[in-house]
Amino acid sequence: MFPILETDRLILREISKDDAEGIFACFSNENVTKYYGQETLKSIEQAEAFVDFFANSYKEKKGIRWGIERKGKQGIIGTIGFNAWSPKHKRAEIGYEIHPEYWRKGYTSEAVLKVLQYGFDDLGLTRIGAVVFKDNEASTNLLYKVGFQKEGILRDYMYQNGKAYDTYVYALLKK
Numbered sequence: 001m002f003p004i005l006e007t008d009r010l011i012l013r014e015i016s017k018d019d020a021e022g023i024f025a026c027f028s029n030e031n032v033t034k035y036y037g038q039e040t041l042k043s044i045e046q047a048e049a050f051v052d053f054f055a056n057s058y059k060e061k062k063g064i065r066w067g068i069e070r071k072g073k074q075g076i077i078g079t080i081g082f083n084a085w086s087p088k089h090k091r092a093e094i095g096y097e098i099h100p101e102y103w104r105k106g107y108t109s110e111a112v113l114k115v116l117q118y119g120f121d122d123l124g125l126t127r128i129g130a131v132v133f134k135d136n137e138a139s140t141n142l143l144y145k146v147g148f149q150k151e152g153i154l155r156d157y158m159y160q161n162g163k164a165y166d167t168y169v170y171a172l173l174k175k
Contacts, residue, residue, distance in 0.1 A: 002058065005066065005118055007110045012066035015054050015079065019067050022076035022099075023047040031100050035136035037158035037165075054079070061087060068098065068111050077102045080111045082119060082128075091127040092119060109142055116146065120174045130170040133158065140168065148172045 005012040015023070024047035026032050033040045041047055057063035065081030078098030085092040094115060098108050119125040130148060132139045148170040156164035 003064075003118065003122070005114050006071075007114050009071055010107060010111055010114075011069045011071055012080065012111060012114060013069060015051055015065060015067040015076070017048065017051055019076050020044055020047040020051055022067065023050050023079070026078055026097055026099050029100060032097050034160070035133035035139065036097060037133075037160055039161065054081075057083075061085065063092070066111075066115070068096075068107065070107075077107065078111075080108075080115050082115070082123075084129075085123075087123070090125050091129065092123070092125055093129045093131060094119075095130075103138070109145060112142065112146055116172065126174045128172050131157065131167045132170065133160075134166050134168055140170075143170045143172075146172070 002014040004014070021044070024041055024044050027038065027041040027047065027050065030040050054063075054065040057065065063081060063083045063085045065079050067076035068078040068080055069076050078096065080094070080096035082092035083095050094112065096108060096112060116128060119128050130143055131154065132143065134153075149172070151169050151171050154167045154169055157167045158165050
């Protein structure tokens with residue numbers, strides 16, 4: 001049973017084929033993919049493949065990805081979840097993106113706080129990491145705001161449009 005999470009303004013729910021348009025709206029936007037390590041999507045079929053990838057990742061216990069939906073509004077405005085989930089080692093990496101139309105409205109931090117709580121309380125994680133492009137100030141600021149600490153740099157760690165980029169690695173430990 002896929003967990004549904006709620007905040008004051010958001011519902012974090014399972015992503016379905018009906019969400020392919022919302023996925024495409026985010027990942028076809030170069031402002032979103034700029035610091036994502038993911039090429040910009042060119043077709044709805046690519047977005048449908050993301051939906052399958054997220055579903056398989058959950059089925060195989062490698063990750064969990066929620067669609068971010070505003071209460072009372074149909075359709076997702078982004079996604080959030082854990083990648084590189086290792087139940088044995090009680091760790092995962094958080095990742096998220098939101099459509100630029102919804103930037104700077106507090107939605108991402110609201111979703112991040114709920115997912116962190118779920119990770120520590122329900123999944124039993126003791127460490128949640130994040131890997132962020134060095135130039136991604138918005139994500140860096142958000143991570144600091146919710147308590148993450150920078151642990152170091154991963155040189156030439158992510159590729160974007162055929163070019164290697166350094167990333168910072170952050171972590172939050174269970175209190």
